[in-house]
Each structure stands twice: as structure tokens, then as C-alpha cells.
Amino acid sequence: MKSRIPVVLLACGSFNPITNMHLRLFEVARDHLHQTGMYQVIGGIISPVNDGYRKQDLVAAHHRVAMARLALQTSDWVQVDPWESEQVQWMETVKVLRHHHSELLRSLPQTEGQDHGRARSVAPTAVPELKLLCGADVLKTFQTPNLWKDAHIQEIVEKFGVVCVSRTGHNPKEYISGSPILRRYQHNIHLVREPVQNELSSTYIRRALSQGHSVKYLLPDAVISYIKDHNLYTRDSSWKGSSTQRNEGKTD
């Protein structure tokens, strides 16, 4: 029986705050990859962006990490990794992918290149692949001028791969056919259809909270409690963080 390629899914983003929709991404992506028969998803990583990203209304990274951790308390395969958020400055997604990939390799049992004097008959597919998990809206941003370096886009789709979950109002097939780089590596871009249409977004959550509306059942209870306890996303706190997205155009 042909063995499946082990895969770890990495989701980068603001997670400001994390919602049930983010958590769903992992579930539908895993189901999809499993049903291709080619992959075995062995883990998931949520990597909240660094505060240096300076996106409007971005609350402090330690909160966003804590909320993700609470949300993932009941998950047996996805966890949050604060590495990206703890760096001195914002870093490009491809660097986050490289970091986690080398971490993955380091954590493998030491079989490669060691001379044990024994023949190994393990299937050569033991090295896990790290894939970028995202919504179709992120795929669209590849087109935004100066937001991503072309070389980075290529590395992401060539060396790693993308698992892209559909989103209302987006046509990922169109984004792929409109880009030579994406077209070339489209075999490495997995388009996943989410059958349960859900327009839930962190923006919606923040707006609802600032208006004093309930967000119960849109994100885990533990995260809602955390938000209340720390007074996040109230009307007063909505102007934390720079209103100019200075770093957006820069990829260095």
C-alpha cells in the first residue's frame, strides 16, 4: 500500500481574535487532504502575526496568542506557536514557513544520514510537508502590488504548497489562472470547498463586541471570557495600533 505523505498545516494571520471560522479551516483542509488519498495530516499550527505588522485594531500579540491557545485547548492536533509573534519585527510569511519547516525536520527521529550499519526499509515519505493553510482572500492578496515578493510567492507554492479554503465572494481558480507563478504550481495549490458558507470574520466579531452585541457560538466560550476579562475590543480600545498600514507594502 502506498504510504501517504505526512502534512502539517500552518496558518498565518492576525487572529484578532481567533474565531470558529479559523478553526474550521483546519478541519475542512484536513478532510480534503485525507480524501485525496495522498496525504495524512499529522498536525496544525496557528501562527499569530507579529505586532510589528501594525494592522489597524491589532491587539497585543500576547493576547492573540493566549486567545488562540484557549481556543485550541480542546483540539488534539492543532496548536498555537508564538514564535512569529515573539520576533523583534514583522517577518514575511515565507520566513515563517522556513522556520517551521526546519523545526519539523529537527524533530524527526534521526534516521537520515546516520550510519547505523543497518538497512532501513522505511518508506521514503517520512519527511512531512509543511503547507500554508489560508482562505481564498489571502490567495487574492498575492495580486496586490508590492505586498508579496514574487520570489516568495514562488517559494511558497513551489517548495511548500498552499491549501486554500473557499470563501464567499472569492474565486480562487480565477486568481490562479491570472498569475503565471500560481498557474505553474497549481498542482501544489489545493482548493478546498467549504460546504458550509460562513461569512464570519474577526472584523465582524470586533464590530459586534464594540457595539455590545453577543458573539456567543461564533468563537469558543473560553475566548469570549478572555476578551471580557481583559476588556479587549471595546469601543475605547478600537484605536490601539497604528491606523496607517505602513508595512503592508514592504516585504523586507
Next chain:
Amino acid sequence: MENSEKTEVVLLACGSFNPITNMHLRLFELAKDYMNETGKYRVIKGIISPVGDAYKKKGLISAHHRVIMAELATKNSEWVEVDTWESLQKEWVETAKVLRHHQEKLEAGSCDHQQDSPMPGKPGQKRKWVEQRQDFSQKKLLEPKPKDVPKVKLLCGADLLESFAVPNLWKSEDITQIVEDYGLICITRAGNDAQKFIYESDALWKHRNNIHLVNEWITNDISSTKIRRALRRGQSIRYLVPDLVQEYIEKHDLYSCESEEKNVGVILAPLQSLINQR
């Protein structure tokens, strides 16, 4: 408006809840925020009333499981609870009757309520709410003032509102009674369609002040049908239903191709009585 001048409201949601989903639970949250924000109402309780097995809908699994799942789903809610009266009846009960049952229950337990915090702080308290009020009324010996009795209103999605148009599904006198005596709170994405639907019905139009349309700005398409389909296909339903519900479904292997075939060929209860009359 002072709290004491506001009309207290109990939201009642009838349905299959086969299974209950996060979307069902959201209906309550959206309705409560909306009604409270009008300044005229204070939502004090939410009731989920799963339909009885006698409804004979295709794919409807036993009420026993559906009730338990709803209870698990509302375990962490301070104000929404499950009522089993409808599900325990031998025959199917029309929605108007369920509304009447709950309104009468409230009136029986009610009195001049100067009670503060009808919103219980601890989950354990909510089940004893009605009994507490009954005790209080016996002590007070006051005639219940109709104005002070909380009002039951039917909470639903646009699909239920539009089902009023399905031939023979609802008795016209029931529809009238629902909007005249009780009131409807309808959560909808397509507000214009719902308004048009009300406009095109004389009965609904007459009581349009008693029909509250609440706009849900984001599409949240978590229908029970999709949940059951996902389960049949071995797909994850995590984060679409509360964790406890997902675990319960998994533990009891509730939904399958087989369970979906239940009641195939059987006529839906509301339509059965029609056939008998002819």
C-alpha cells in the same frame, strides 16, 4: 424606559433540532440583542422545544437524542434552556398550541413580579425559575396583572416564515393566532424578501407590528441538513456544533445513511390530518 415598564419576553424556538447547531444558538443571541435594544422589551428566557417524533420528518432521529443534544448545547447558556413537553406528546402538536402551552405556563406561575434579576446567574437556577415564581405568587396573594406576565414569542429563521406559504402546512387560523396573540421574531439574511412576504399576506400584514425582522449580516449557513450530510461522508463537524454535541453524536453514532432514510414514504404529520379530513 424603566425596566419595570418593559415587556418581558420569552423566546420560544420550535423545530427538529436534528441536530442542534451553532446557528440555532445564534438565533437566540441575535434576537435577544435586537429585542433588548428596542428599549421596549427585556428578554428573560429562551426555550428550545424540539418537535416530537410523531412529526415524521424524513431523517428525524429519536426525540430522546435530540433533547439531550440540545441540553448539552445549552449547558453553558445562562438563559436558554430546553423544554421537553412538546417532544413527549404522543401526537404531533401544532406550533400555536406549543406557544399557548408555554404562555399559559407563564401565566400560571406569574404574579405581580417586583422580583429583581429574573436572569439567573448560575446555570442551576434556571430550571427552578418557574417553581420559585409559583411559591412567590402564593405568598403574595395578588391577582396576576396581565400586563406583567412575560410574553412568549416565536423565534425562527426566514425559512419558517416562508413556510407559511406552503399549501396546507399551516392552518390559517394558527398563523393568525401566532402573529396576533404571540408575535414572531424572525432572523433573516434577506430582509427584503421577508418584508415582501409579509406585505403579500393579509394576515401577516395586519399584525406586522408583532413581527420583528432581525437582520443577520453575515451568512451563517450551518443547517442541520448539512451537518447530517457531512457526518455521512465522514467529514468533520467541529466548530459547527458545540463540542459536547459533536462528542455525543460520535459516541452514539447517531447519523448515517440509514438514519436519513427514517420516515421515507411517510406523510408529514401536519399534512396527515388534512388527508383524514377529506
